[in-house]
Amino acid sequence: MKAIVVSDIAPAGDFSRVYIEEQALPAPGAGQVRVRMLYAPINPSDFNFIHGTYHDGFERLIWNYGHDTLTMDPQRTQPLAAVPYTIGGEGVGVVEAAGGGFLAKRLLGKRVSIAVGPPAGTWREYAIADAIRAVVLPASVSDEQAAMFFVNPVSVYVMLKHVLKVKPGTRLLITAAGSAIGKAVTRLSTVFGYQCICVVRGSSNSDALRGLGAHAVIETNTQNLQAEVHRVTAGRGVDYALDCVGGTLAGDALRCMALNGHFLSYGTLAGRPTELHQRDIMHPLVRVEGFFVPNWLLQQNKLTLIRTLRAVKKLVARGYFDVDVDRVFDFSRVHDALAAADARDRTGKIMLRFS
Ligand SMILES: NC(=O)c1ccc[n+]([C@@H]2O[C@H](COP(=O)([O-])OP(=O)(O)OC[C@H]3O[C@@H](n4cnc5c(N)ncnc54)[C@H](OP(=O)(O)O)[C@@H]3O)[C@@H](O)[C@H]2O)c1
Structure with missing residues (x-):
């Protein structure tokens, strides 16, 4: 073979x-x-x-x-x-x-x-x-x-439900939103009740994201991230950020966090470390956390794993991860x-x- x-x-x-x-x-x-x-x-x-x-x-x-x-x-x-x-x-x-x-x-x-x-x-x-x-x-x-079925659906479900524990009525920003993960997070905003602010670097996926339920789509090749987040959140910023890019974009996203915001880093698509100014996390009391699905799964008991897989399977069958x-x-x-x-x-x- x-x-x-x-x-x-x-x-x-x-x-x-x-x-x-x-x-x-x-x-x-x-x-x-x-x-x-x-x-x-x-x-x-x-x-x-x-x-x-x-x-x-x-x-x-x-x-x-x-x-x-x-x-x-x-x-x-x-x-x-x-x-x-x-x-x-x-x-x-x-x-x-x-x-x-x-x-x-x-x-x-x-x-x-x-x-x-x-x-x-x-x-x-x-x-x-x-x-x-x-x-x-x-x-x-x-x-x-x-x-x-495995890599992205399980990661998305775990990041939203177990790590960030997203609450209805909150605001969530996601970078590289045109990705499979970005689209699933956007679609799930209609189930879990958060407003999804999608950040992309071009326009190829913008209409699709709006169709999936994005609260706003920000195109960083032509728009200023902080100015747009300020506009679409009426100056409040976002409660959660999911970032898989790093580099300057992640640093910019950190400056969009509301007080007590939760920033989750789960990818390195820019190939450069996140530009992190300590005061951007100190003053708004932002929690910066990392996520890597194999090590998260390793730490769970059997019951949590079975429940998680069952929940993901249901959402897959209903097309939320298409x-x-x-x-x-x-x-x-x-x-x-x-x-x-x-x-x-x-x-x-x-x-x-x-x-
Ligand atoms: N930590 C974990 O356990 C875990 C688990 C699963 C996935 N992930 C990570 O999740 C991320 C998304 O995975 P996926 O399968 O959903 O991706 P995907 O569908 O293959 O899409 C990748 C997307 O990334 C965008 N992108 C690439 N480089 C970029 C850059 N430098 N700046 C901004 N956007 C960029 C592309 O946007 P354009 O359209 O602009 O090219 C594309 O939309 C990856 O980083 C992956 O490694 C992590």
């Missing part, structure tokens, strides 16, 4: 270390299933594995100080894959072999959404997943949407697909098709 492999870390925009190789058909172990992959999205986290963003980030942490192998958690239970590895963080496929155990056997022939990452990720014709973590979604959810798909590429064209995913002004996800 064929798999998409990263041989070495390369700088941003360079995909020359990504290639397709022939691998042996993987055998599922006890409690595991082999999934014939149908679709997988290209997410920003896949670029992090191509360009070494995770490696650089985890290498700086205290719990990795002096260690040759990096882990994502301080308990050292989650090793960070080292190149070469097969990438892809999630996807959908059909279970065609079970490695033993009731759960695994029950999934034979079923379509499942899975989330497994490097070193043995989902960008291959057949992937291995733990049966307990393979989710069967209703047939009404399309294959493409089912491929994107993601626009910009283009679908056969996986043999992975370089074209990566270039398309890396381009500005996309209006949806780029997907890889495996069969």
